[in-house]
Amino acid sequence: MSVRPVVLGMMALVLAGCMGNTITPNYSSSNHNLQVGGKQPVDPAPQIENAGSFCLEVQEKWHEDGATPDDQALWAKDTLRKVVPCK
DSSP states (O other), X not given: OOHHHHHHHHHHHHHHHHHTOOOOOOOOOSOTTEEXXXXXXXXXXXXXXXXXXXXXXXXXXXXXXXXXXXXXXXXXXXXXXXXXXXO
């Protein structure tokens, strides 16, 4: 009996066992400015913040910022600020 068929058979068994175990990625992050997958998050309404002698209008906008290796969208949040009169 030759060693070659035994080695090839063992390699085939190992390969068959590995093919059935697909790893599903799990994306989680504590960063609230980043989301993975799904549809674009809804932009919240602008907020006015009192900074003492002036006020700031703060607006958050979501945009697509690439994709994961398995083609899920990466959503990132921009925060825009501008000085406005206090009411």
